[in-house]
Amino acid sequence: MPILVPLVLICAASSAKLPSLPYGEGVALEILSFIGTPVIALIFGLISSSFLLSGDSKLAVFNEQMHEAVRTAAPILLSTGAGSGAVLAASELTTILSDSLSGPGLGLAVPFLIAAALKSAQGSSTVSMVTTSALVAPMLGSLGLGSELGMVLTVLAVGAGAMVVSHANDSYFWVVSQLSRIPVITAYKTLSVATAIQSTAAFLTVPLLGAVLL
Numbered sequence: 680m681p682i683l684v685p686l687v688l689i690c691a692a693s694s695a696k697l698p699s700l701p702y703g704e705g706v707a708l709e710i711l712s713f714i715g716t717p718v719i720a721l722i723f724g725l726i727s728s729s730f731l732l733s734g735d736s737k738l739a740v741f742n743e744q745m746h747e748a749v750r751t752a753a754p755i756l757l758s759t760g761a762g763s764g765a766v767l768a769a770s771e772l773t774t775i776l777s778d779s780l781s782g783p784g785l786g787l788a789v790p791f792l793i794a795a796a797l798k799s800a801q802g803s804s805t806v807s808m809v810t811t812s813a814l815v816a817p818m819l820g821s822l823g824l825g826s827e828l829g830m831v832l833t834v835l836a837v838g839a840g841a842m843v844v845s846h847a848n849d850s851y852f853w854v855v856s857q858l859s860r861i862p863v864i865t866a867y868k869t870l871s872v873a874t875a876i877q878s879t880a881a882f883l884t885v886p887l888l889g890a891v892l893l
Contacts, residue, residue: 794840802848
């Protein structure tokens with residue numbers, strides 16, 4: 680229930696906002712939009728988890744579980760905050776990347792390299808994909824990717840680049856290392872290397888698709 684409740688609420692809110700507005704535009708839409716907000720949905724998940732507590736003093740158990748959760752999550756949140764999008768914006772990295780990689784002849788390598796650089800610089804795959812999409816969109820014509828299929832391949836290249844490389848400024852890196860109780864150096868040798876390999880392998884398939892389909 681702690682996992683299913685937030686997922687169901689978030690999915691319900693997303694479906695309620697579809698262009699067809701399946702639940703109408705009235706109170707139902709407002710209620711679903713509110714309770715389906717990720718933070719609110721997670722609160723409902725937390726409430727549902729409280730029913731799983733056992734023991735004579737459920738309040739004491741709840742406080743103990745909350746203490747352990749905060750102790751585990753705090754380093755992850757601090758590390759993520761240190762490499763946030765605000766740091767990226769202040770560094771003007773996006774401008775440097777777009778200027779240096781916008782030359783002709785690179786094709787699909789441009790969205791991949793920009794996404795990979797942004798991911799490695801600030802840690803968030805989401806920020807990397809969104810920022811890269813905004814940067815690359817005006818270049819598609821000059822890169823020879825202006826067709827519908829070219830745009831699809833660009834999306835794949837951006838997704839591949841957004842996987843490089845998970846390290847200390849990535850929340851996922853700390854979630855894996857902390858919850859798996861493995862040393863940071865081991866996480867670098869395994870998780871970081873694995874994400875680099877999977878990203879490279881994913882990108883190598885994109886030009887192959889382009890050579891066949893474009």
